[in-house]
Amino acid sequence: MSTVKPAARAGVSLSLKGRALRLLAAREHSRAELERKLAPYEETPGELAKALDELQAKDFISETRVVESVINRRAARLGTARIRHELLNKGLGAEAVATAVSSLKDTELERAREVWRKKFGEPALDAAARGKQMRFLAARGFGADAIRRVVSQAEDD
Known part of the structure; x- marks a missing residue:
């Protein structure tokens, strides 16, 4: 069974705009991501920038939607x-990143508690287990203060 798409078998290649739309149909992409992914397909200099400018003008590429998508x-x-x-x-x-991060900081403690509850559900019995829980939350990107409060509060319950 062949994995080549019908258009490729027929010798028809997608335009840069078509490739960008295919990527955008799957999920939101930033302009920089599209540039990085589509650069190998650019045949003439400036062609990619022109295609992305058109898509951005038609609001197919939106920094705000990318931020919202990642956060959601x-x-x-x-x-x-x-x-x-x-x-x-x-x-x-x-x-845009700073704005998104400031809104996330307000809920970090609650989100850390929920992630901890799903993974562990009960307080650590010793220092090694407490360290494991703290490293787990740190690897997920939670701040030290939130980690400390979640793990110590679990022991107080």
């Missing part, structure tokens, strides 16, 4: 630091 998908499982890192890797503007 990741906030329930990850801390502010990890989400901030992911947003920066997508090539989003510093101002």
